[in-house]
Amino acid sequence: MLRFSLRTKLILSFSLVIVIGVFLSVIIGISLIGNTIIRQAQDKVRLDLNSAREVYQKESESIKCLIRLTARRFFIKDAILKNDTEKIREELQRIRKSESLDILTLTDEKGYVKVRARNPAVRGDRLNDGIINLVLLNKQPGVSTRIFPQEELEKEGTDLAEQARIKLVPTPKAKPREGKVEVSGMMIISAAPVIGYDENLIGVLYGGKLLNRNYEMVDKVKDIVYRGEQYKGRDIGTATIFQGDLRISTNVRNADGTRAIGTRVSEEVFDQVIGKGIPWIGRAFVVNAWYRTAYEPIRDIEGKIIGMLYVGMLEAPYVDLRNRVVFIFLGIALFGVILLSIIAYYTTNSITRPIKELVFATSKVTDGDLSSRVEINSHDEIGELADSFNKMTTSLSKYEKELKGWAETLEIKVKERTEELESTQKQLIQSEKLASLGKMAAGVAHEINNPLTAVLTFSKLLLDDLDKDDPQQEDLQTIVDETLRCRDIVRSLLDFSRETKSKKIPENINNIIENTLFLIEHQATFHDIKIDKKLSSGLPKIPLDASQIKQVFMNMFLNAAEAMSGRGTLTITSSYDDNKFLVINIKDTGCGIPEKDINKLFDPFFTTKKVGKGTGLGLAVTYGIIKSHQGLIEVKSTVGEGTEFIIKFPVKPLKFEEK
Numbered sequence: 001m002l003r004f005s006l007r008t009k010l011i012l013s014f015s016l017v018i019v020i021g022v023f024l025s026v027i028i029g030i031s032l033i034g035n036t037i038i039r040q041a042q043d044k045v046r047l048d049l050n051s052a053r054e055v056y057q058k059e060s061e062s063i064k065c066l067i068r069l070t071a072r073r074f075f076i077k078d079a080i081l082k083n084d085t086e087k088i089r090e091e092l093q094r095i096r097k098s099e100s101l102d103i104l105t106l107t108d109e110k111g112y113v114k115v116r117a118r119n120p121a122v123r124g125d126r127l128n129d130g131i132i133n134l135v136l137l138n139k140q141p142g143v144s145t146r147i148f149p150q151e152e153l154e155k156e157g158t159d160l161a162e163q164a165r166i167k168l169v170p171t172p173k174a175k176p177r178e179g180k181v182e183v184s185g186m187m188i189i190s191a192a193p194v195i196g197y198d199e200n201l202i203g204v205l206y207g208g209k210l211l212n213r214n215y216e217m218v219d220k221v222k223d224i225v226y227r228g229e230q231y232k233g234r235d236i237g238t239a240t241i242f243q244g245d246l247r248i249s250t251n252v253r254n255a256d257g258t259r260a261i262g263t264r265v266s267e268e269v270f271d272q273v274i275g276k277g278i279p280w281i282g283r284a285f286v287v288n289a290w291y292r293t294a295y296e297p298i299r300d301i302e303g304k305i306i307g308m309l310y311v312g313m314l315e316a317p318y319v320d321l322r323n324r325v326v327f328i329f330l331g332i333a334l335f336g337v338i339l340l341s342i343i344a345y346y347t348t349n350s351i352t353r354p355i356k357e358l359v360f361a362t363s364k365v366t367d368g369d370l371s372s373r374v375e376i377n378s379h380d381e382i383g384e385l386a387d388s389f390n391k392m393t394t395s396l397s398k399y400e401k402e403l404k405g406w407a408e409t410l411e412i413k414v415k416e417r418t419e420e421l422e423s424t425q426k427q428l429i430q431s432e433k434l435a436s437l438g439k440m441a442a443g444v445a446h447e448i449n450n451p452l453t454a455v456l457t458f459s460k461l462l463l464d465d466l467d468k469d470d471p472q473q474e475d476l477q478t479i480v481d482e483t484l485r486c487r488d489i490v491r492s493l494l495d496f497s498r499e500t501k502s503k504k505i506p507e508n509i510n511n512i513i514e515n516t517l518f519l520i521e522h523q524a525t526f527h528d529i530k531i532d533k534k535l536s537s538g539l540p541k542i543p544l545d546a547s548q549i550k551q552v553f554m555n556m557f558l559n560a561a562e563a564m565s566g567r568g569t570l571t572i573t574s575s576y577d578d579n580k581f582l583v584i585n586i587k588d589t590g591c592g593i594p595e596k597d598i599n600k601l602f603d604p605f606f607t608t609k610k611v612g613k614g615t616g617l618g619l620a621v622t623y624g625i626i627k628s629h630q631g632l633i634e635v636k637s638t639v640g641e642g643t644e645f646i647i648k649f650p651v652k653p654l655k656f657e658e659k
């Protein structure tokens with residue numbers, strides 16, 4: 001399957017329209033022009049034949065008139081009656097010459113020659129002519145054309161026979177014919193009765209003109225009809241009188257310029273006009289060129305076709321005219337084709353260029369360049385297309401931006417959720433760990449508690465019994481102190497494992513913070529520490545074990561003071577966040593906690609303090625207490641900058657668990 005570009009298709013269809021259009025108009029135009037010109041020529045020839053016929057008839061009429069008038073002249077009657085042949089001969093000879101008749105003969109009332117003006121020597125013979133018989137019969141003058149056989153011509157004189165004698169010239173397209181010479185002649189002949197005084201016929205006057213080599217009529221036709229017009233040295237118009245198919249009087253010329261006497265008509269014309277008696281109107285090859293012609297038969301008195309009258313116009317001037325017009329027409333058509341092609345080229349370009357731009361812009365969009373725009377200002381469908389393309393890319397880039405925004409938000413959300421999940425997981429691990437540790441600690445504490453009480457009781461009794469100065473008193477006092485210390489540890493362990501019962505009543509957290517601070521503020525450790533309280537008013541009361549929570553804050557504050565080595569700022573904030581939690585932040589400007597210790601912070605016995613200084617139970621106990629309040633504890637710390645503990649209590653715990 002062939003693939004064409006839009007441009008090619010447009011150009012092809014334009015060209016097709018142009019070619020078909022031009023082709024059709026050229027064909028139609030040429031045939032119309034050609035036909036019109038040639039038809040006009042043919043129509044003219046048809047009319048010219050009428051003129052020629054008129055000339056022929058006029059000539060016949062004038063001969064007839066001459067003969068009729070002469071026959072009625074007094075001298076003829078007189079001379080016949082007086083049998084004065086000499087007088088008749090003289091008169092007739094004079095008339096024949098002055099009227100340029102070829103023959104003029106007087107017969108008696110039976111048709112026998114009385115006086116032959118042209119050749120007086122031959123007389124007494126019977127003129128065997130249809131027209132004479134007609135005059136003898138009805139005493140009316142008549143005229144007709146007639147073929148004169150050689151012997152009749154010779155009776156009038158060898159010069160006449162010689163004028164009639166025509167050598168046949170071989171002619172292309174003529175019908176083959178026997179013989180090489182035509183010896184008979186064709187004459188316009190007229191006869192009129194000579195009437196005596198008693199109204200009876202006393203003779204017949206008979207005269208005529210030989211048409212062979214008599215160019216008077218044909219030249220007259222040429223002059224009247226064609227005014228001697230010439231084309232390239234040739235007469236445009238021609239006229240001919242044929243005897244049979246033979247040109248006996250013509251102004252059609254041979255190649256050498258002589259009259260084409262002796263040439264013959266083409267066979268097809270012969271067959272139609274002589275053979276069938278139908279006039280020929282149309283194109284014919286005459287002697288040596290194509291003519292537009294008209295032929296009609298010439299008949300004798302009996303109606304037999306004996307010759308033809310012809311007029312013709314040289315076809316060449318009309319063909320040349322037609323060719324010239326066709327040439328001009330073709331030139332105009334060619335000019336039109338070129339003009340249309342140029343217009344088609346520019347039109348096609350104006351259609352395809354914006355489309356190419358659109359294609360280019362579209363491929364840029366495909367490559368991800370959403371800023372691509374098309375600059376087309378045409379107010380048509382392509383302009384609209386470009387417009388909507390631009391709108392499309394604008395909204396595409398808008399959506400892309402939005403999409404990117406969403407992706408970013410999503411990323412942040414995912415990060416947040418992951419962090420939350422991680423911290424929850426950590427808390428979970430921590431609580432699991434502490435739960436198992438708590439159980440163990442509780443077991444140990446129980447077991448130690450009773451022997452320890454016994455040790456304390458008995459060592460206290462011993463101490464009471466001992467003298468004040470007893471040297472063992474100091475040692476015993478150490479035993480009591482250390483045992484007390486052990487008891488504190490055991491108690492702490494029991495607190496951590498929540499072995500001790502808690503009593504929760506709705507409390508204001510701010511009050512507990514204030515009470516705790518009051519206890520420690522005056523201690524030496526806090527002298528150089530700035531305490532910054534940011535406690536929100538109007539916090540809801542929540543169920544709390546006040547003494548336990550106090551213990552929590554005490555631990556926190558002491559740890560902070562120790563981390564700050566007694567110098568710095570302790571910031572305590574209480575607030576109520578949207579998630580229905582009371583939040584307490586305890587922030588110090590102490591040494592901070594290294595990353596590796598963060599996870600161990602709430603483990604029992606984890607401490608960084610010197611042996612004997614801290615037990616590492618403070619945060620573990622804190623954790624236990626907060627858990628028992630369904631709270632949360634988190635830590636954020638930066639080494640060298642400080643630490644922040646965040647404690648959260650739910651405002652409305654769904655279920656309150658107690659052990």
Ligand SMILES: Nc1ncnc2c1ncn2[C@@H]1O[C@H](COP(=O)(O)OP(=O)(O)OP(=O)(O)O)[C@@H](O)[C@H]1O
Nearest residue numbers: 559560563606607608609614615616617618619643
């Ligand atoms: N605010 C703080 N700044 C820096 N480190 C802290 C802070 N609070 C706790 N710590 C670290 O956590 C450890 C554990 O604290 P915890 O309160 O559990 O035990 P302790 O203070 O060492 O001993 P105890 O509280 O039993 O006397 C501390 O030894 C200390 O290293």
Ligand SMILES: [Mg+2]
Nearest residue numbers: 555559618619
């Ligand atoms: Mg502590």
